[in-house]
Amino acid sequence: MWGHGWDYGAEWWMWGLMLVGTIGFWLLVAYVVRAVILGRRPEGDTSAPRTVEPLRLLDERLARGEIDIEEYQRTRNVLRNAH
Numbered sequence: 001m002w003g004h005g006w007d008y009g010a011e012w013w014m015w016g017l018m019l020v021g022t023i024g025f026w027l028l029v030a031y032v033v034r035a036v037i038l039g040r041r042p043e044g045d046t047s048a049p050r051t052v053e054p055l056r057l058l059d060e061r062l063a064r065g066e067i068d069i070e071e072y073q074r075t076r077n078v079l080r081n082a083h
Contacts, residue, residue, distance in 0.1 A: 054079050 055076065062072045 058067075058072060058075055058079065061067050062069075067075070
């Protein structure tokens with residue numbers, strides 16, 4: 001009487017759609033939380049992957065005047081011999 005003659009089992013596709021939507025929603029929430037957590041790292045974090053090549057970094061230090069020519073050449077030789 002209250003359901004106006006509708007049987008809850010007759011609309012099985014609605015239950016399936018609701019289940020798929022709920023699972024999709026929670027997967028999206030988990031993905032966003034994971035992206036936020038992995039995307040934010042402390043400044044002093046040493047576990048971050050290094051993308052700067054050592055020789056390029058050495059060139060940049062020389063260009064900024066942080067090291068002199070002798071130290072540059074000595075360090076460059078050490079780095080080239082290490083590889």
